[in-house]
Amino acid sequence: MSLPLYQVDAFTDHIFAGNPAAVCPLREWLPAEQMQAIAAENNLAETAFFVPRAGTADEFELRWFTPAVEVALCGHATLATAHVLFRHLGATAAVLTFHSQSGPLRVSQQPDGRLTLDFPAQPPQPLAQHPDGLTDGLRAVPLSILAGPDLIAVFDSEAEIRALRPHMQHLGKVEYRGIIVTAPGAGDIDFVSRFFGPRVGVPEDPVTGSAHTQLVPYWAARLGKTRLRARQVSARGGDLWCELQGERVLMSGYAVTYLRGEIELPA
Structure with a gap:
């Protein structure tokens, strides 16, 4: 049995940057395994x-898998899926709706070519104590920590975020899906971040849409503004245009196709 497969670089306007995601259109669900x-x-x-x-x-049903587990929410692979539908599969609707474990997610096209994700906001809450493994894993001490679905470690500067060289074995002991590190940006960038997810088989995720459902409420409150420019400063890097709208976070970005092919599955 052959299945189509696309690989898309999300949150970038050129290949070899952003976050690569595979997208597999199906007529009906395959077994989860x-x-x-x-x-x-x-x-x-x-x-x-x-x-x-x-x-x-x-309208579509949508699921996401890392190399190790199924996850409840993923931004960049949703952006990639919408890109495949609009660019390659003939979708003409102004807005696509994806039904997921995290509820309905909507993606719309912008005149400049960006796609906008409409996701639920997940405001993080301050934590008084550092979880076991955090400082050993980051090899650095953050100014403050917060918790949502992921753990957020706040630092003072972009330079500190870029300089982090985490110890993944220690970070894997922190009992959260992932660890987000963030700091103020410079120029027209309001904040920067990186994302580490060794517990879900992703040592460092290049650009993480779901992380921004937590980061945008935090930085909107801290900076006193609802429209924010964000940059994830991984080695590949990626850019997001974000807006907090009540209980929703809008995240816009570009996407580009890297490859199209087929999966050959046993009959």
Whole structure:
């Protein structure tokens, strides 16, 4: 059995940057263990699988797998999926709706070519104590820490974020999906970040949309503004245009196709 496969660089306007995601369109769901095996074979931060919702042209069921586990929310692979539908599969709707474990997620096209994700906000809460393994894992002491679905470590400067060389074995002991490190940006960039997820099989994620559902509420409150420019300063790097709208976070970015191919599965 052959299945189409796309690889898309998300949150960038050129290949070899941003966050690569695999996108696999399906007519019906494969067994979860088979989707997990495909994601492990792809060995990208996420592989997205989607199925059209019966009776609609612009609604889809969407699931995401890292090489190790299924996850409840993924931004860059949702952006990549919308890009595949708009760019390669003939979607013409102004807005696509994806039904997921995290509820309905919407993606719209902008006149300049960017795609905008509409995700639930996940405001983090301050933590009084550093979890075991955090400072040993980061090899640095943050100014403050917060917790949402991920742990957020706040630093003073972009230079500190870029200089971090984490010890992944220690970070893997921190009992959160991932560890986000963040600091103020410079110029027109309001804040920067990096994301480490050794517990879910992703040592460093190049650009993490779901992290910004937590970062945007934090930085919006800290900076007193609802529209924010963000940059994830991984080796590949990526840019996001963000807006806090009540209980929703809008995240816009570009995406580009790197490859198109087929998966050959046993009959």
